[in-house]
Amino acid sequence: MAIPLISDLLERFFGPAEDPHSRDDVKRRLKIVLAHDRLALDPQTLEMMRQEIIAVVSRYVEVDFDALEFSLATDQRVTALTANLPIRRIRPLGRGADQPISPDSEAKKIELASQSEILAMDAEEAEAALRRFEAKNNAEGSSDGQDPIHAPLDIDRSGLDEETQDDNAALSEDDVAAMNSEAETSTETGESGSEVPDMSAPDSSVSMKSSGNTNSESA
Amino acid sequence: MVQDFPSSNGSSEDAPAPDGLDFNNFILEIEPEPASAEAEPVKTKPESNPNLQVQFKSEGGRLLLILPPAPEKSRNPVYWDELRRQLKERISGGERFLQPHTPVHLIARDRLLDSQQVQQIDALLSDAQLPLKRIYASRRQTAVAAATAGYSVEQQTTLSHLGQGQEASRQAMDEPLYLQTTLRSGVEVRHRGTVIVLGDVNPGSSIVAEGDIFIWGHLRGVVHAGAGGNAQCRIMALHMQPTQLRIADKVARSPDDPPMQYQPEVAYIGPDGIRIALAAEFALADLTTQESP
Amino acid sequence: MSRIIVMTSGKGGVGKTTCTANLGMALAKAGQRVAVVDADFGLRNLDLLLGLENRIVYTALDVLAGECRLDQALVKDKRQPNLALLPAAQNRSKESIKPEQMKRLIKALTKVYNFILIDSPAGIEMGFRNSIAAAREAIIVTTPEISAVRDADRVIGLLEANDIKAVRLVINRLRPAMVAAEQMMSVKDVQGILSIPLLGVIPDDEQVIVSTNKGEPLVLEEKLSKAGIAFTNVSQRLQGEKVPLMDLSIPQDSFFTRLKRLFGM
Numbered sequence: 001m002a003i004p005l006i007s008d009l010l011e012r013f014f015g016p017a018e019d020p021h022s023r024d025d026v027k028r029r030l031k032i033v034l035a036h037d038r039l040a041l042d043p044q045t046l047e048m049m050r051q052e053i054i055a056v057v058s059r060y061v062e063v064d065f066d067a068l069e070f071s072l073a074t075d076q077r078v079t080a081l082t083a084n085l086p087i088r089r090i091r092p093l094g095r096g097a098d099q100p101i102s103p104d105s106e107a108k109k110i111e112l113a114s115q116s117e118i119l120a121m122d123a124e125e126a127e128a129a130l131r132r133f134e135a136k137n138n139a140e141g142s143s144d145g146q147d148p149i150h151a152p153l154d155i156d157r158s159g160l161d162e163e164t165q166d167d168n169a170a171l172s173e174d175d176v177a178a179m180n181s182e183a184e185t186s187t188e189t190g191e192s193g194s195e196v197p198d199m200s201a202p203d204s205s206v207s208m209k210s211s212g213n214t215n216s217e218s219a
Numbered sequence: 220m221v222q223d224f225p226s227s228n229g230s231s232e233d234a235p236a237p238d239g240l241d242f243n244n245f246i247l248e249i250e251p252e253p254a255s256a257e258a259e260p261v262k263t264k265p266e267s268n269p270n271l272q273v274q275f276k277s278e279g280g281r282l283l284l285i286l287p288p289a290p291e292k293s294r295n296p297v298y299w300d301e302l303r304r305q306l307k308e309r310i311s312g313g314e315r316f317l318q319p320h321t322p323v324h325l326i327a328r329d330r331l332l333d334s335q336q337v338q339q340i341d342a343l344l345s346d347a348q349l350p351l352k353r354i355y356a357s358r359r360q361t362a363v364a365a366a367t368a369g370y371s372v373e374q375q376t377t378l379s380h381l382g383q384g385q386e387a388s389r390q391a392m393d394e395p396l397y398l399q400t401t402l403r404s405g406v407e408v409r410h411r412g413t414v415i416v417l418g419d420v421n422p423g424s425s426i427v428a429e430g431d432i433f434i435w436g437h438l439r440g441v442v443h444a445g446a447g448g449n450a451q452c453r454i455m456a457l458h459m460q461p462t463q464l465r466i467a468d469k470v471a472r473s474p475d476d477p478p479m480q481y482q483p484e485v486a487y488i489g490p491d492g493i494r495i496a497l498a499a500e501f502a503l504a505d506l507t508t509q510e511s512p
Numbered sequence: 513m514s515r516i517i518v519m520t521s522g523k524g525g526v527g528k529t530t531c532t533a534n535l536g537m538a539l540a541k542a543g544q545r546v547a548v549v550d551a552d553f554g555l556r557n558l559d560l561l562l563g564l565e566n567r568i569v570y571t572a573l574d575v576l577a578g579e580c581r582l583d584q585a586l587v588k589d590k591r592q593p594n595l596a597l598l599p600a601a602q603n604r605s606k607e608s609i610k611p612e613q614m615k616r617l618i619k620a621l622t623k624v625y626n627f628i629l630i631d632s633p634a635g636i637e638m639g640f641r642n643s644i645a646a647a648r649e650a651i652i653v654t655t656p657e658i659s660a661v662r663d664a665d666r667v668i669g670l671l672e673a674n675d676i677k678a679v680r681l682v683i684n685r686l687r688p689a690m691v692a693a694e695q696m697m698s699v700k701d702v703q704g705i706l707s708i709p710l711l712g713v714i715p716d717d718e719q720v721i722v723s724t725n726k727g728e729p730l731v732l733e734e735k736l737s738k739a740g741i742a743f744t745n746v747s748q749r750l751q752g753e754k755v756p757l758m759d760l761s762i763p764q765d766s767f768f769t770r771l772k773r774l775f776g777m
Contacts (some may be wrong), residue, residue, distance in 0.1 A: 015544070021694035021697075022694075022695050023694045023695055023697055023698070026657075026658050026697055027701055027705075029658060030661055030662060030697075030705055031659050031705070033658070034665050034705065038665070038669065084618055212573065236741035242545060245583055245624055246581060246582075246583055247581060247582040247583040247586070247620055247621070247623065247624060248581050248582055248620065249576070249582050249617055249620045250619070250620070251614050252613075294577050294579075296608065306607055335627045383753060405554060405555070405603055406603065407602075407603035421564075423602050424602075424603075425602070425603060441568075462565055463566050463567075463568070463569075463570075470565060470569055474565050511619065
């Protein structure tokens with residue numbers, strides 16, 4: 001028998017130092033997958049919810065009604081609603097409202113997490129999800145570093161300008177700052193007269209969270 | 220020397236025999252299908268022969284490709300995928316006997332074919348250099364589909380002389396079916412005559428022939444010779460290791476301890492059920508003395 | 513009243529048919545009159561696991577076609593006369609039988625047998641629908657793997673939608689050592705996710721392959737293997753007995769065993 005390397009020897013003696021526990025991975029993945037698999041909400045309620053969401057969103061943006069998608073998945077532990085609302089254009093709420101907008105580049109996503117989901121989720125999981133979400137956002141060039149947990153309505157990179165601020169008192173300052181900076185860039189592109197859309201972020205998505213928690217694990 | 224083919228008690232069993240136990244001696248029948256079963260006996264009667272599959276038949280210098288009857292009317296329905304498979308198998312098995320450029324007359328009977336399916340049949344035939352000359356169909360939709368696809372079509376209201384002649388003469392067997400292929404699990408070959416297979420018959424596959432069955436290869440599946448009730452029929456195989464053998468109404472299953480080596484063997488019905496003999500020692504004289512009634 | 517139980521899983525290859533064969537045999541050993549029904553038309557396997565493949569003369573399809581009586585199609589087990597198999601046809605497509613026909617077959621079987629186990633094919637298509645058509649109870653067979661659990665979950669939903677209320681779980685191929693090393697979901701994990709009553713846990717056991725090779729269900733062995741005991745336990749629980757879950761925990765590595773492993777002993 002060859003003499004094992006010291007590290008190997010140690011490992012054999014004490015067991016692998018950092019053993020990644022795939023059991024936790026599989027549990028986490030299963031929960032997400034099952035949340036999507038288990039579809040149970042009566043159509044009327046879903047329709048009502050859909051209408052209301054569209055109504056709210058429509059106050060700010062013009063939604064492409066032909067292409068919107070809603071899907072909902074629940075189990076007794078997790079409920080997740082995924083809505084895909086392609087945005088035609090931003091509603092003229094103030095300055096810069098008439099900027100040219102290319103509908104193609106604006107597939108927007110609205111991700112909603114229901115209250116029951118939040119209650120059910122382990123605090124740990126929620127945090128982990130949040131961290132991933134933030135990391136994703138940051139990686140995509142979003143400048144807001146605020147914690148979405150504390151933002152009841154978090155609409156970022158939507159090209160709104162300062163005037164919106166008054167209508168959205170709930171938005172945190174960071175949030176607004178982020179919007180402003182983007183609104184400015186979009187104004188510039190708009191003024192250049194080109195057809196470049198003002199949604200310059202690579203994956204411009206509108207994210208809404210109900211009262212303070214989120215699960216953004218849906219792809 | 221005739222070696223006994225050990226089924227249970229060295230003889231045959233007609234069905235899973237009930238044991239002596241009380242509850243094993245029962246007769247169990249399912250309730251008849253509610254309604255509609257009796258509604259169309261006239262329709263089902265002409266197709267009562269379950270052993271109808273795709274077949275080639277030469278008649279007066281023409282080659283007939285006869286399709287099985289419409290699946291909805293058959294006890295052994297042959298659906299399109301299965302039909303295609305059978306056709307492929309027939310062409311590959313008999314290609315040396317199918318003279319290239321022989322015009323083929325497709326007898327579609329009452330089958331519903333769309334133009335795409337007709338074209339697929341034509342393509343398969345073309346691979347064997349067989350031109351599709353004409354299509355005979357009794358279903359209007361089939362005739363229309365074939366005509367639209369540009370084929371010469373003849374719509375027949377009755378198929379007396381071509382398609383159904385074989386039902387009328389129940390006693391006459393069809394010419395032997397020659398297959399050059401491996402029969403794999405799930406495949407069932409049914410033929411109103413003798414079946415010759417150049418290849419293996421795998422477990423899970425079966426052959427039901429009204430004549431003899433010859434396997435030039437390993438026989439591991441279920442084979443039924445003389446399915447029409449002819450007890451004179453035989454089963455021969457180079458390597459006889461069947462899941463089950465059936466001749467006429469007799470059944471035998473393989474021995475629990477298989478022999479060490481295999482030689483070509485013949486199965487036939489002896490005085491006490493299905494027996495197996497080495498092909499080399501299977502004298503015709505033996506047969507005549509044992510079998511003639 | 514006969515109990516009509518469908519064995520199903522959604523995913524293939526999790527051991528449905530093995531469970532059906534062993535459970536059927538164990539129930540028969542316990543004196544129940546058991547009929548196991550292979551509902552996997554086209555890809556039948558239950559006959560192989562029971563070692564009855566060469567005794568099949570007629571299949572369920574022949575019964576439905578009126579070519580034989582139901583009792584003629586039933587293959588009785590020589591080793592265990594209380595057990596009978598209703599074989600599926602091997603050669604025809606799954607579409608060739610309808611739920612209504614399955615119900616007629618099962619209904620007739622209830623006249624003689626008090627346990628009817630239906631071995632469902634994998635998937636949730638026609639074959640699955642046939643197999644649940646007549647069932648009143650269901651046993652979900654799953655393994656502690658993500659795909660199997662997910663499919664099991666889907667099937668549980670379908671069963672509930674089809675008014676099969678008594679749905680119970682068998683977790684197959686559990687590897688306690690892997691669970692202990694946190695590399696496999698535990699019984700609790702799986703049951704927690706699926707949230708249906710647990711009927712039993714079958715440890716992963718090489719003997720299963722040996723028994724399949726021989727066509728002899730594990731529960732027939734004289735000295736039962738771990739899996740054999742587990743199957744017997746499941747059958748007893750199915751009959752209403754209270755049997756504690758088998759202790760599948762593995763002995764903790766002692767310093768000595770590690771030492772032995774260290775030196776390759």
